[in-house]
């Protein structure tokens with residue numbers, strides 16, 4: 412389902428953070444949200460998920476107004492992985508099973524258990540199923556949070572820096588897993604990410620934010636020398652390397 416954001420505005424008190432942000436995220440695609448620290452990327456994701464109440468603007472999923480959804484309906488449409496993955500004490504299996512909560516009526520079904528088993532496998536977490544989440548490393552916990560969102564099986568997924576605690580191999584594997592699921596199941600993913608090269612490698616479209624507004628919205632060509640200079644204040648070369656667009660800061 413398509414995610415559409417129209418004229419979104421949000422402020423903490425009088426501090427305007429998100430200002431007239433509009434964009435669309437398409438089915439089967441990953442949209443990377445880029446921009447400097449504090450520009451409002453996480454705040455915007457939390458508006459989409461209704462953790463933050465927007466001052467104005469409209470957010471729809473598949474044409475349905477997110478503001479009018481009840482909690483259970485919202486949880487069936489939008490999955491969210493926050494930057495700080497905190498869990499209450501449980502096993503990894505149960506933490507991932509929590510993703511099924513919006514669908515569980517009386518009791519957990521065999522179908523729920525199968526889904527949990529499947530996502531644990533996708534993220535190579537099978538061996539961790541009976542471990543306590545609070546005994547895991549930051550990166551392992553981040554993978555559990557991603558697994559829980561995938562178990563929720565929502566058409567829209569929001570990931571706030573999903574690879575920030577992961578080593579290089581896990582960064583590549585986790586983003587590849589997300590991309591495969593997004594493409595195969597026709598999901599819509601919005602991912603905030605600082606690593607421009609990872610973004611260029613895995614995302615289909617790029618929303619660059621500056622001072623709370625949309626600076627650019629487009630394909631890989633949006634990530635160019637001028638944008639990097641104007642948004643990050645960094646001189647960088649953007650070149651092709653092994654058929655990929657890469658950013659090399661000077």
Ligand SMILES: Nc1ncnc2c1ncn2[C@@H]1O[C@H](COP(=O)(O)OP(=O)(O)OP(=O)(O)O)[C@@H](O)[C@H]1O
Pocket residue numbers: 423428446447448449450451452453454455
């Ligand atoms: N609960 C809050 N109350 C007041 N101000 C906040 C709150 N949370 C965030 N802010 C401020 O809002 C601005 C945007 O923060 P946000 O976390 O959305 O930025 P970001 O682009 O995600 O940054 P980063 O890349 O560092 O994660 C920052 O100036 C931040 O200090």
